[in-house]
Amino acid sequence: MSKMNNFEFDDVVVESSERPVKFPEPDTTPGKSARTIKKEDLAQVLLNGGKMTLSEARHVVDAFFEAIRSSLEGGGHVRLYGFGNFELRKKDQRPGRNPKTGAKIEIAARRVVTFHASARLRARIDEGQ
Known part of the structure; x- marks a missing residue:
């Protein structure tokens, strides 16, 4: 948890919000929706941008969701x-x-x-x- 609090969002640069994002092939496991996007998929998209490691990408995704969670928990x-x-x-x-x-x-x-x-x-x- 302390790792997440120390992450600097200023280090993450998005070049264009209009650029198409390529997600990995959908999970075709029986019983699962073919269009489900998981946190790992979001990390892979960040990784494919070439600016960070997989560990850093996972950290960014976790920090993003933790920020949303914390805000909602606080009302x-x-x-x-x-x-x-x-x-x-x-x-x-x-x-x-x-x-x-x-x-x-x-x-x-x-x-x-x-x-x-x-x-x-x-x-x-x-x-x-």
Whole structure:
């Protein structure tokens, strides 16, 4: 964990956000979605940029997700321009039903993470890109 806190994001340079990104071939393991992207795939993309080692690339990916996780745990919002927003929402306690037995139950209050795609991401998805 201390390793992650010492990482300097200023050392990472993205030359162009419009450059196409090539992900490794999809995992074709039976029962898995062919379009699933894993953290290791993101590290491989950074590695293929040629500016860092695999260890550094994994560290960048882990630090990125840890920053999102920490912000959400602290009640903050995460806004990624051109991608979308992650927000923490509180859900109140509410009545529910056990689908198997039909018995009435109380669903406990909880916090959930929601994602809202940006207009730019929605437009790209609608265009089929």
